[in-house]
Amino acid sequence: xxxxxxxxxxxxxxxxxxxxxxxxxxxxxxxxxxxxxxxxxxxxxxxxxxxxxxxxxxxxxxxxxxxxxxxxxxxxxxxxxxxxxxxxxxxxxxxxxxxxxxxxxxxxxxxxxxxxxxxxxxxxxxxxxxxxxxxxxxxxxxxxxxxxxxxxxxxxxxxxxxxxxxxxxxxxxxxxxxxxxxxxxxxxxxxxxxxxxxxxxxxxxxxxxxxxxxxxxxxxxxxxxxxxxxxxxxxxxxxxxxxxxxxxxxxxxxxxxxxxxxxxxxxxxxxxxxxxxxxxxxxxxxxxxxxxxxxxxxxxxxxxxxx
Numbered sequence: 001x002x003x004x005x006x007x008x009x010x011x012x013x014x015x016x017x018x019x020x021x022x023x024x025x026x027x028x029x030x031x032x033x034x035x036x037x038x039x040x041x042x043x044x045x046x047x048x049x050x051x052x053x054x055x056x057x058x059x060x061x062x063x064x065x066x067x068x069x070x071x072x073x074x075x076x077x078x079x080x081x082x083x084x085x086x087x088x089x090x091x092x093x094x095x096x097x098x099x100x101x102x103x104x105x106x107x108x109x110x111x112x113x114x115x116x117x118x119x120x121x122x123x124x125x126x127x128x129x130x131x132x133x134x135x136x137x138x139x140x141x142x143x144x145x146x147x148x149x150x151x152x153x154x155x156x157x158x159x160x161x162x163x164x165x166x167x168x169x170x171x172x173x174x175x176x177x178x179x180x181x182x183x184x185x186x187x188x189x190x191x192x193x194x195x196x197x198x199x200x201x202x203x204x205x206x207x208x209x210x211x212x213x214x215x216x217x218x219x220x221x222x223x224x225x226x227x228x229x230x231x232x233x234x235x236x237x238x239x240x241x242x243x244x245x246x247x248x249x250x251x252x253x254x255x256x257x258x259x260x261x262x263x264x265x266x267x268x269x270x271x272x273x274x275x276x277x278x279x280x281x282x283x284x285x286x287x288x289x290x291x292x293x294x295x296x297x298x299x300x301x302x303x304x305x306x307x
Contacts (some may be wrong), residue, residue: 040147048155050124059236070173128160220249
């Protein structure tokens with residue numbers, strides 16, 4: 001049902017129409033001011049699954065439940081996804097994008113855990129792996145328009161920048177490849193790139209971290225892979241705790257910005273006065289609104305809840 005326009009009312013009822021319109025407007029603002037904003041966060045994991053990475057597969061599979069539980073506790077509207085990669089120059093299945101009802105993101109942690117559980121660590125050939133190509137593909141995924149976009153790269157190898165196996169490559173060539181991929185990160189407006197890599201590869205992958213939009217708290221961070229592996233499960237738990245903390249900081253920062261925006265929206269226009277609508281009067285005010293305006297307000301509420 002389309003709400004009536006002002007011109008569809010007889011002259012004597014136009015004041016009633018304007019009054020109902022004002023009521024709907026202030027009810028919307030009241031709801032916005034009292035509804036806690038939940039930041040949207042899309043976390044996408046780029047995971048090396050070559051022969052030496054069984055510990056990483058198991059860590060993601062076994063610890064993702066605790067990670068998302070904390071996201072829920074902080075009222076974060078999250079989605080998670082994962083791209084497994086190996087070596088494009090030798091492995092028959094160099095990349096494996098997990099899908100959930102044909103989509104690369106999900107908020108169903110059990111479905112995510114099940115999909116991760118089917119991954120097998122194998123292949124890889126020589127030491128470098130196709131990590132940069134995997135990050136590039138991760139950037140192309142359908143992140144939500146208003147969400148904080150977070151990538152997490154986990155690998156124990158430098159990036160492969162040569163087209164075949166066992167071809168020597170220099171640190172300068174690897175760094176040049178990382179910078180090229182960092183340009184993709186910037187172009188796709190990824191907010192934060194976190195890396196779990198060996199200390200020897202940190203500088204090579206650092207351009208990916210620097211390319212994230214968020215700087216400082218909540219932005220990309222580098223984690224030392226050796227510390228995580230050497231402490232078994234405790235190391236992976238500590239790593240996920242630190243990573244989760246950065247994600248939550250980014251989400252809360254965005255949520256605070258949204259609250260400020262709503263507070264500004266609550267300010268009356270110059271020369272206008274804002275009516276005071278007490279909580280216990282809201283339903284009575286809705287009762288005074290005609291069917292057309294009431295339906296319009298209901299549809300607006302449904303759209304807000306479905307975001």
